[in-house]
Amino acid sequence: MEYEEFVNERLASLLRYAVMLTGDVHTAQDVVQETMIRVHLNWRRVARADSPERYVRRMLTNQYLDWRRGSWLRRVLLHADPPHATPVLYDHAQAAADRDEVWCWLARLPRQQRAALVLRYYEGLPDVEIADVLGCAVGTVRAYISRALATLRTELVGVC
Amino acid sequence: MIEEELRAAFARHEELVPDAGPLRRTIERLAVRRRRRRLVVRATGAALAVLTIVALPSLGRDLVGARPPAPVGDTPGPVGQLRPGPLDFLVLGLDRAGDTDHARADTIIVAHVPASRDRVYLIAIPRDVGVQIPPYAKSGYPGGLEKINAAYFFGSSGRAANVAGGVELTALALRDLTGLRFDGAAVVEFEALRRVTDAVGGVRMCLDREIVSVHTQRVFRVGCQRLDGAQALDLIRQRRGLPRGDLDRLGTAQDYLAALAHEFAGLGAGDLFEALGAAGGGLTVDTRGVPLPELVFQLRGAAGRVIGVSLMTDLRSSTRGGVSFLQPDPALSHGLFDAVRRDALGAWLAAHPELVRDGQR
Numbered sequence: 001m002e003y004e005e006f007v008n009e010r011l012a013s014l015l016r017y018a019v020m021l022t023g024d025v026h027t028a029q030d031v032v033q034e035t036m037i038r039v040h041l042n043w044r045r046v047a048r049a050d051s052p053e054r055y056v057r058r059m060l061t062n063q064y065l066d067w068r069r070g071s072w073l074r075r076v077l078l079h080a081d082p083p084h085a086t087p088v089l090y091d092h093a094q095a096a097a098d099r100d101e102v103w104c105w106l107a108r109l110p111r112q113q114r115a116a117l118v119l120r121y122y123e124g125l126p127d128v129e130i131a132d133v134l135g136c137a138v139g140t141v142r143a144y145i146s147r148a149l150a151t152l153r154t155e156l157v158g159v160c
Numbered sequence: 161m162i163e164e165e166l167r168a169a170f171a172r173h174e175e176l177v178p179d180a181g182p183l184r185r186t187i188e189r190l191a192v193r194r195r196r197r198r199l200v201v202r203a204t205g206a207a208l209a210v211l212t213i214v215a216l217p218s219l220g221r222d223l224v225g226a227r228p229p230a231p232v233g234d235t236p237g238p239v240g241q242l243r244p245g246p247l248d249f250l251v252l253g254l255d256r257a258g259d260t261d262h263a264r265a266d267t268i269i270v271a272h273v274p275a276s277r278d279r280v281y282l283i284a285i286p287r288d289v290g291v292q293i294p295p296y297a298k299s300g301y302p303g304g305l306e307k308i309n310a311a312y313f314f315g316s317s318g319r320a321a322n323v324a325g326g327v328e329l330t331a332l333a334l335r336d337l338t339g340l341r342f343d344g345a346a347v348v349e350f351e352a353l354r355r356v357t358d359a360v361g362g363v364r365m366c367l368d369r370e371i372v373s374v375h376t377q378r379v380f381r382v383g384c385q386r387l388d389g390a391q392a393l394d395l396i397r398q399r400r401g402l403p404r405g406d407l408d409r410l411g412t413a414q415d416y417l418a419a420l421a422h423e424f425a426g427l428g429a430g431d432l433f434e435a436l437g438a439a440g441g442g443l444t445v446d447t448r449g450v451p452l453p454e455l456v457f458q459l460r461g462a463a464g465r466v467i468g469v470s471l472m473t474d475l476r477s478s479t480r481g482g483v484s485f486l487q488p489d490p491a492l493s494h495g496l497f498d499a500v501r502r503d504a505l506g507a508w509l510a511a512h513p514e515l516v517r518d519g520q521r
Contacts (some may be wrong), residue, residue, distance in 0.1 A: 011183070
């Protein structure tokens with residue numbers, strides 16, 4: 001498979017995945033950008049993987065999990081333009097606002113937990129594949145998810 | 161159910177996801193730039209660059225034609241038979257536009273790496289310089305006084321026409337002028353340079369006067385600019401309309417090689433060989449049996465600093481047998497090549513700063 005072909009097929013869905021992971025369009029673009037530059041530069045290695053798609057998803061997930069744990073310098077380089085908030089237009093109904101408390105709460109979860117939620121409830125992956133993407137045991141995946149759900153259930157009210 | 165709310169929240173935010181088109185272009189642009197930047201870190205690449213361009217080997221005896229070098233890892237093997245001390249390579253550029261059988265080497269450059277191996281000097285030899293070309297049995301050429309660019313033609317045509325003959329006879333013809341024996345040679349066709357230039361993401365060139373292509377009407381403005389393969393090739397073919405004609409063309413070609421070396425210097429070994437591979441059959445290298453990776457390893461420190469040297473000041477014109485030749489100032493060219501042989505070019509150029517081409521980067 002060629003890089004071009006891969007990008008044609010997968011870039012849009014990787015970007016969607018990144019938006020769900022990060023909850024923020026700008027961060028998502030940065031994460032995808034950084035990941036895909038490395039994919040571009042190392043395409044031959046990526047293409048050798050059993051499933052390039054899964055390989056890249058794992059790269060992207062790691063990029064997200066490590067995001068901003070790196071040096072200040074790297075952060076500055078990656079954000080040439082200061083991120084400005086993209087308004088999410090759900091204020092037309094109180095009901096919608098209520099529901100977006102979920103979104104708001106997602107942002108407060110530890111990253112591994114959020115990633116596990118996105119992989120199960122957005123991407124619809126079985127726990128075995130989630131464990132593969134996150135590089136942990138299946139039991140750990142289930143622990144992440146049950147802890148995250150417990151947090152959401154108990155604290156969803158009135159925080160955002 | 162919290163699970164349902166989660167699914168709904170994700171679905172609802174799908175409309176946040178922007179179009180991937182602009183991001184894709186950014187990724188590709190930045191990937192090219194980062195690839196270039198790696199060079200600085202990987203001196204190996206740099207060395208390769210020089211090598212590649214210069215490519216080395218000598219006298220053409222064992223010119224291996226038409227094969228891009230096989231990719232190698234980042235860690236070349238142990239030191240080989242490359243001789244210690246300064247190294248000299250012969251680089252010939254062939255422009256075969258329209259004529260594949262009667263190529264003349266209009267771009268002749270001697271690449272000199274001092275024993276310190278920390279830089280490369282590119283000394284351009286004007287094609288109209290008159291030299292005594294020795295007889296050459298392999299092609300049946302009887303010898304004679306000719307312009308230096310004819311040596312390639314006489315060596316590569318005739319009974320056993322091949323690239324190696326052209327290189328060897330050019331090297332022999334240069335011996336009177338330079339006194340050098342070459343450690344390697346490279347022959348590159350202009351069309352291959354176009355592909356290689358594109359493979360490295362273009363070259364950055366700086367002009368001190370505007371040049372309008374007589375072939376394409378393309379305008380190259382004053383100042384620094386990044387050129388893709390087609391543009392760069394167009395530029396280094398221009399000589400008509402320039403104040404000193406072919407001498408200015410040669411200077412541009414020299415600057416182009418330096419710019420290309422600069423790009424090479426930013427590549428890792430794998431990327432470098434890939435870029436060279438883009439040359440296909442248009443790049444022929446003779447390293448005199450020294451494995452290319454080894455050569456690169458030895459020269460890794462040199463490619464980062466490429467210095468253009470011009471023999472083009474104080475050229476005299478003379479006419480012999482109805483043909484006009486250029487003759488470099490004998491004292492100047494003798495001094496220059498004597499310094500090359502003594503491995504003292506840096507000191508000599510310090511006393512002749514007007515021969516150093518400037519303005520690059």
